[in-house]
Amino acid sequence: YAVKWALERTIRLNGPEGGVFLIADVIKEIEAVDELTVRITLNYPDATFLIRMTDNVIPALIYAGAPENEFTQGRYVGTGPYRIVEYVPDERVVLEAVPTYFGPAPKTKRIVWVIYANEAALRAAVEAGDVDIAYRTFNPVDIVDLQKNPNLQVVRGPSVSIRYLLFNVTQPPVDNALVRQAIAYAVDREAICERVFSGLNAPIYTMVPEGLPPAGASIPVFPKRDLAKARELLRQAGYSEAKPLEVNLWYTPTHYGTTEADVAAVLKQAIEETGLVKVTIQSLEWAAYVQRMSQGGFDMFLLGWYPDYLEASNYLAPWTTESPESLGTFFNRHPRYPVYKELMTKALTTLDEAERAKIYQEIQRMSAEDVPWIPLWANYQQAYLVAQKNVKGIVLDLTMEPHLDLLYKE
Known part of the structure; x- marks a missing residue:
């Protein structure tokens, strides 16, 4: 009964502090079968549902009559030690x-x-x-x-905290896949980790951190630095020393710490080492940054991710099926977006973990071709x-x- 009551209360509140967005859409019905059993009927199959359900439960016996704002008014309850x-x-x-x-x-x-x-x-x-x-x-x-x-x-x-570069795939000049691929070859992850973070952070070549379920989901798919390849792609895109690519690099100066300006400077230097690109660095504080991002106002920008739940899908679904516009990529307008969405939907309904891992691997491989994002480093700091x-x-x-x-x- 306590589990049923707590879940129904969470969905009913739909407040900013809770994780209701993780469960509200998928749950159709909650039934207390007996004192130790709860039956939850879903609106659709979801292989990650049990992982997202591993949260705390508040005691209904004590708080069933409490006001809905009970836990935002100075009183606290939990089931921990x-x-x-x-x-x-x-x-x-x-x-x-x-x-x-x-x-x-x-x-x-x-x-x-x-x-x-x-x-x-x-x-x-x-x-x-x-x-x-x-x-x-x-x-x-x-x-x-x-x-x-x-x-x-x-x-x-x-x-499980990662940092990465994102592109608005509808915004020139980064709407050209050749440009995004060239930048993926030009970025210098090692320089960022060593020069900005004193070697404390580590380069990554996929958005999915190692160690997350399902086993084997994370595979390195993005290329290591290759300036010659970057130059080749830029020339294919029509750029030259006389006509360089001009692109903005956006960052937010305090939300991710005081090192962010240094990260942007290292990225600018690395990309401009191609000799075919001119990078203009721009910044906004976090509130304005988020607003402009969701409005499609960035072409290339830095962002970070800490998971809502510990499963590989949480590092892929936000950009492929859930909120590509609010996260600034507008990837839902990309020609291959329907393929990503179909694969992610298939993954989330595949209970066999080995098969689900293979689907996640395919999504990662596709992302290295289309480059809506470039994973940069694992935030061990x-x-x-x-x-x-x-x-x-x-x-x-x-x-x-x-x-x-x-x-x-x-």
């Missing part, structure tokens, strides 16, 4: 272990989660020993320096955790969050 005993916005969250938690008891009874205003303040706090753990905030220089500190341990987990030497139980997984219930100090 900790409960919130204090929350000061933009300052701290205090957690205490739940003695009646159904799983193994947390290693640490009380955790104070402190929010720092900036990277410098957090670094100073961890170096001074004022905090035991710090993560997901440091710039590359900080991480490299902290790795040299004998009093600290620096741990890197896996990353966000997967680093810095801790005092006496902190144990550090486990980082694809969620890119530490397991708080396993942490303890010796």
